[in-house]
Amino acid sequence: MAKRKVVVTRQLIDEAQELLDGRSDLEIVQWQSEKPCERSWLIDNAKGASGILLMLTDKCDEELVSTAGDQLKVIASFSVGTDHVERDALKKRNIRLGYTPKCLTDAVADLTIMLILMAQRRGGEAMGKVLAGEWPQMPWHPLLMTGPQISKSTVGFLGFGRIGQATLKRLLPFGISRVIYLTSKPGQPVKDDHYGLTKQTEIPIEPAKNWEQLASESDILIVGCALTPSTKHLVNADFFARMKKLAVIINVARGPIIDTNALVDALDKEQIFGAGLDVIENEPNIQADHPILKQPRCVLVPHIGSATIATREQMATESVKNLLAGLSGEAMVNEVEL
Amino acid sequence: MAKRKVVVTRQLIDEAQELLDGRSDLEIVQWQSEKPCERSWLIDNAKGASGILLMLTDKCDEELVSTAGDQLKVIASFSVGTDHVERDALKKRNIRLGYTPKCLTDAVADLTIMLILMAQRRGGEAMGKVLAGEWPQMPWHPLLMTGPQISKSTVGFLGFGRIGQATLKRLLPFGISRVIYLTSKPGQPVKDDHYGLTKQTEIPIEPAKNWEQLASESDILIVGCALTPSTKHLVNADFFARMKKLAVIINVARGPIIDTNALVDALDKEQIFGAGLDVIENEPNIQADHPILKQPRCVLVPHIGSATIATREQMATESVKNLLAGLSGEAMVNEVEL
Numbered sequence: 001m002a003k004r005k006v007v008v009t010r011q012l013i014d015e016a017q018e019l020l021d022g023r024s025d026l027e028i029v030q031w032q033s034e035k036p037c038e039r040s041w042l043i044d045n046a047k048g049a050s051g052i053l054l055m056l057t058d059k060c061d062e063e064l065v066s067t068a069g070d071q072l073k074v075i076a077s078f079s080v081g082t083d084h085v086e087r088d089a090l091k092k093r094n095i096r097l098g099y100t101p102k103c104l105t106d107a108v109a110d111l112t113i114m115l116i117l118m119a120q121r122r123g124g125e126a127m128g129k130v131l132a133g134e135w136p137q138m139p140w141h142p143l144l145m146t147g148p149q150i151s152k153s154t155v156g157f158l159g160f161g162r163i164g165q166a167t168l169k170r171l172l173p174f175g176i177s178r179v180i181y182l183t184s185k186p187g188q189p190v191k192d193d194h195y196g197l198t199k200q201t202e203i204p205i206e207p208a209k210n211w212e213q214l215a216s217e218s219d220i221l222i223v224g225c226a227l228t229p230s231t232k233h234l235v236n237a238d239f240f241a242r243m244k245k246l247a248v249i250i251n252v253a254r255g256p257i258i259d260t261n262a263l264v265d266a267l268d269k270e271q272i273f274g275a276g277l278d279v280i281e282n283e284p285n286i287q288a289d290h291p292i293l294k295q296p297r298c299v300l301v302p303h304i305g306s307a308t309i310a311t312r313e314q315m316a317t318e319s320v321k322n323l324l325a326g327l328s329g330e331a332m333v334n335e336v337e338l
Numbered sequence: 339m340a341k342r343k344v345v346v347t348r349q350l351i352d353e354a355q356e357l358l359d360g361r362s363d364l365e366i367v368q369w370q371s372e373k374p375c376e377r378s379w380l381i382d383n384a385k386g387a388s389g390i391l392l393m394l395t396d397k398c399d400e401e402l403v404s405t406a407g408d409q410l411k412v413i414a415s416f417s418v419g420t421d422h423v424e425r426d427a428l429k430k431r432n433i434r435l436g437y438t439p440k441c442l443t444d445a446v447a448d449l450t451i452m453l454i455l456m457a458q459r460r461g462g463e464a465m466g467k468v469l470a471g472e473w474p475q476m477p478w479h480p481l482l483m484t485g486p487q488i489s490k491s492t493v494g495f496l497g498f499g500r501i502g503q504a505t506l507k508r509l510l511p512f513g514i515s516r517v518i519y520l521t522s523k524p525g526q527p528v529k530d531d532h533y534g535l536t537k538q539t540e541i542p543i544e545p546a547k548n549w550e551q552l553a554s555e556s557d558i559l560i561v562g563c564a565l566t567p568s569t570k571h572l573v574n575a576d577f578f579a580r581m582k583k584l585a586v587i588i589n590v591a592r593g594p595i596i597d598t599n600a601l602v603d604a605l606d607k608e609q610i611f612g613a614g615l616d617v618i619e620n621e622p623n624i625q626a627d628h629p630i631l632k633q634p635r636c637v638l639v640p641h642i643g644s645a646t647i648a649t650r651e652q653m654a655t656e657s658v659k660n661l662l663a664g665l666s667g668e669a670m671v672n673e674v675e676l
Contacts, residue, residue: 013481036478055480106512107487114452114456117449120646121449121642121645123452123461124465127638130631132626133624135622135623136623138622138640140374140393142393144645145642149444149448149647151444170508174508285474286468287474293468300468301464302473302483304459304460304483309486310486310490311484316480
């Protein structure tokens with residue numbers, strides 16, 4: 001019997017690559033460059049493939065799956081989101097779709113804490129002053145470079161899923177006072193309490209009635225919801241106008257949930273204290289003259305939420321496991337219901 | 339009876355200033371500029387003072403106290419350290435010394451967490467790339483901008499006092515595996531367990547035998563000890579040579595505990611992954627061409643450990659309380675045993 005072919009659009013990390021290479025029953029066709037896989041290469045090589053392991057940067061559409069042919073059984077995506085996959089193209093052919101949604105919770109929650117602290121403690125501004133050689137000329141005075149502190153804060157979550165809850169778990173020993181959260185069902189208790197926090201902790205953790213309450217009562221506001229038509233630009237000028245002057249806003253979800261122009265304006269007017277963003281509208285096309293980069297109280301990092309070695313290794317390994325499970329008809333680590 | 343005179347080398351923050359201004363029985367002489375108090379002003383005005391409230395930037399020495407005169411009862415320092423005070427000059431005159439050592443624990447522990455995360459997640463480097471307009475040209479690949487993750491780490495503390503323990507309390511929900519600490523008594527359990535952590539937590543928290551063990555086993559190394567002749571340059575080339583390639587080092591204590599040249603060299607040679615510094619040798623005289631500023635994996639902020647609004651307000655208020663207690667012979671909030 002001829003070996004089944006699998007196409008992989010990346011070189012993988014140690015354990016994952018070994019898992020793949022150990023399968024001598026497969027013909028493995030793998031993109032070799034450090035750069036993203038070229039579309040033409042993927043289309044050419046997909047022909048006759050039984051499985052494809054691909055990245056967020058590789059579009060998986062009708063063209064790709066029809067070119068591959070009827071033997072295609074599985075798409076294993078090395079990603080949390082699956083926006084790059086046309087689900088209908090897979091569903092009508094009974095092709096299974098694997099993804100890696102869970103392994104990045106810790107990495108993103110960690111980064112959320114970093115961004116909260118950088119926004120409050122003026123991390124970007126502080127580093128910038130040192131780098132510019134301004135430290136020798138900064139005369140000490142009691143309020144020099146001060147910012148708000150986490151202790152005694154009300155923390156607001158816009159979206160309160162696994163990552164938000166993992167962030168809350170980390171925030172508790174910082175001495176926060178209260179938590180409010182807004183989900184797609186305002187006023188209702190969150191459905192999945194992944195760490196049993198709402199029952200165990202000694203501070204109130206309650207659903208917000210509406211976005212107005214979330215905006216006006218939060219000292220730290222964490223955007224962690226999905227991007228949908230109803231969350232796009234949910235954080236806009238009206239929202240910022242209700243926020244506290246010493247509040248910070250963090251976005252570790254999707255850029256377009258915050259109206260960037262409104263954020264720049266809110267920082268200009270000192271309606272809020274600062275911002276920490278891992279994502280932004282129109283990323284990665286943020287040029288050096290983008291107005292957000294002129295805001296000393298805004299920290300922007302290039303979508304590195306899941307960028308830890310441990311997480312990426314785990315994502316790679318789970319992607320390979322999903323690929324192999326798809327070929328053999330076994331259970332995947334995480335599969336999208338199409 | 340003439341009013342007793344107190345000299346204050348700063349304008350204070352709301353509550354503290356009100357507490358002072360409310361004392362109509364005192365003649366209050368207060369430096370009015372935003373810049374640090376001039377030495378000549380302090381010496382001139384100290385004459386006849388019963389109490390002096392001063393800052394870290396004001397040297398309190400034989401000249402100052404002898405100029406003030408025999409009626410001087412109290413020095414209230416708005417600071418955690420008292421290196422700027424000549425203790426003998428006070429002791430031989432029975433002048434009491436107040437300071438504010440405790441109120442900044444939360445602020446410094448928070449900043450320590452920020453620096454750990456920035457060192458691991460390449461916060462400075464990530465921001466720098468975005469600010470330079472490099473984001474649009476960063477092709478995604480699985481290990482792009484990755485760094486180590488807190489979970490499963492061994493955390494090492496060089497010095498394990500209140501701030502170190504408050505930092506540990508915050509680190510526990512990040513999923514660390516193990517803690518080792520080195521104090522002035524290697525191998526012995528820490529004397530003060532401020533939060534009961536060594537008994538309650540589910541991971542091992544143990545004294546290190548020596549600095550070699552601390553260096554070689556820590557994934558995150560936090561410098562939080564006092565600066566003494568035996569800790570000066572304790573973290574040197576030999577120390578870095580034993581550290582793990584993926585380890586990060588954090589200094590929130592005093593600059594000279596780390597040999598800066600050795601740190602630059604260790605980063606150059608990739609002996610460690612990164613560094614996060616709130617303090618550095620010869621601060622604040624760090625010019626823009628200082629070699630540490632050329633290290634993308636080193637984050638340096640300008641000694642902002644206690645720089646939160648809440649902490650500085652509390653420090654100001656406690657300083658005034660210490661001053662007043664010194665005048666009336668009552669118990670201070672915190673007094674140095676001379």
